Amino acid sequence: MNERKHFDLIVIGAGTGGTGVARMTAAAGWKVAVVDHLPYGGTCALRGCDPKKMLIAVTEGVDWARNLKGKGLEAQTSIDWPTMIAFKRTFTDAMPGRIETGLEKAGVVALHGQARFTGQNTIEVNGEPLTARHFHIATGARPMTLNIPGEELLITSTDFLELPERPDRVVFVGVGDCAPPRGVASDAGDDRVGLGCRDQSAMTGRLMGWPSNSVRVSRGM
Ligand SMILES: Cc1cc2nc3c(=O)[nH]c(=O)nc-3n(C[C@H](O)[C@H](O)[C@H](O)COP(=O)(O)OP(=O)(O)OC[C@H]3O[C@@H](n4cnc5c(N)ncnc54)[C@H](O)[C@@H]3O)c2cc1C
Helix, strand or coil, X not given: XXXXXXXXXXXXXXXXXXXXXXXXXXXXXXXXXXXXXXXXXXXXHHHCHHHHHHHHHHHHHHHHHHHCECCCXXXXXXXXXXXXXXXXXXXXXXXXXXXXXXXXHCCCEEEEXXXXXXXXXXXXXXXEEEEEEEEEECCCCCCCCCCCCCHHHCCCHHHHCCCCCCCCCEEEECCCXXXXXXXXXXXXXXXXXXXXXXXXXXXXXXXXXXXXXXXXXXXXX
């Protein structure tokens, strides 16, 4: 057995669901590898929770200033979209290297490529077979396919978080955690943002705090 290619555990997916397990098992003395075909960090750090919260932070500043206008705070605020996206990138661009270095310091072997099972204890990465006693599959999720006409014209939340300019008008399909922040609406002016959702109760809870003049809501699918 080639010791460099045999592990106690191979973790497939370097997101939050994979890296914690890799660190803990390596700390317990296991020989561990992680493999991912995208930059390390996964959805939450690179194209989900964390960058979304950075956009929320900026747009909440605008909301606060507007809500306190005439109450002692006088400031003209608006969103500079390209600067906001650049601010987001100061975090997301640095994350893969940080995470990978952290894993390597913890003794984890960090691999790059698409993993594919070729046997009960074997995967192949870049044509190379790797074996392990255990596998932890933490491969996350992909945006749902809607099966509606014109679907090919939609962009995903990942694409949205990379837009170089703020779109003048936007419709979000779905209002779950993955829907980009309400702050997009804050600076948009009247009726510039549409939200579409199947589930009325989900919609009601999530719309608290959205600026009502900016958002048109549609229910159904
Ligand atoms: C816009 C957005 C906002 C969100 N906001 C929140 C929030 O505020 N709060 C919250 O709790 N959750 C939020 N989420 C959800 C959260 O990001 C996910 O639940 C979480 O990131 C899932 O982590 P994971 O490790 O399971 O998967 P992921 O982070 O998706 O990682 C899976 C990794 O596996 C890799 N992979 C897949 N297949 C293979 C393969 N065959 N070979 C090699 N690698 C592979 C992928 O490249 C990916 O890097 C949000 C999601 C989105 C999209």
